[in-house]
Amino acid sequence: MSFLEWVQRRLIAHGFNPGIVDGIWGRNTLAATMAFQTSRNLPATGTLNEATVAALRATPGQQTAPPPTPSAEPPRQDLLDHFPWMALALRKKGLHEGRDNAELRAFLRSDGKTLGDPASLPWCGDFVETCVAVTMPEVIVPNNPYLARNWLHFGQTVNPCFGAILVFWRGSRSGTSGHVGFYYSEDDDVYHVLGGNQSNKISVTSLKKDRLLGARLPSVGGPYPRKMVTSQADWQLTTNEY
Structure with a gap:
């Protein structure tokens, strides 16, 4: 179902x-x-x-209180100006692979290629690739950018910071499965990640820091401010992104 x-x-x-x-x-x-x-x-x-x-x-007839809304400030425009892929990703935030399938598919192929139907395929890498390729056409993306761990070979390695591409292991650290998205903010235990295929949509969600494999930024363009953003916003914690 x-x-x-x-x-x-x-x-x-x-x-x-x-x-x-x-x-x-x-x-x-x-x-x-x-x-x-x-x-x-x-x-x-x-x-x-x-x-x-x-x-x-909820059980029919039972009222439920809405969950708390994350209390995070949006990124400042002067920061977003350095990270055009983040500005694009934020404009697409909320698109759902089922409800907004046609619009999401059109976006994912706007760079000239796509993995396929996001309702049927893991599309976190497709989302990252589209955001980077559309806003930074001079940048060389990894071979098979749809495989999350391939983004470990993109650009230059950096410490986690706003706008960086974060690559996580999924299943096991030594396996091939993974998840990729953009650094939005962090707290003591988790990174808040702006990405696709997170609860079937483009959203900000939280991933444990001990799952991180690496952080990357383009090796061309810039300058890219290395800014760590802290936030205690209560986004959903995920352990197996879908």
Whole structure:
């Protein structure tokens, strides 16, 4: 069962009609989602955000309090000016591989190539590659940029800092699986990573620091300020990105 099929079934369980349970984000599902959000005193945006999903998980008739919102300040514009790939990534934040499939697929192929359907394939590397290639066309990306660990061969190695490409192991440190995204901020135990294929969307999520394999920045262009950004914002902690 896909995520959208689960959403449609939960809407029905709560008394809202999304139409046929087909896993497709259509106008009936959107209308049912917005009506459900209104009934739970949530902003009727039609977005399947964390608060909406938590409310859908609740037993029908049971109210749930929305989870706390991360209290992080957005990056300063003068910092973003040095990292055009971060500015682009932030503009695409929130796109979901199911709900926004057509828009997300169009973005991922905007650099002239793509791995394929993000609803079917692990697309964290595709997202990083697109953001870098579109904003820094002179930069050479790794061979097979869709494999997360290949980004360990990109540009120059740096200490983790704002805008850097962070590569993590997934499954086991000695394996081949991994995850890649952009450094957004950090706290004592985790890096807050702006990336794709994080809970099926482009988002900021938290990954344990002991999973980091390396941090990279382009070896051309710049200058790139080496700024460490601390934040105690409570983003979702993940251990197996999807």
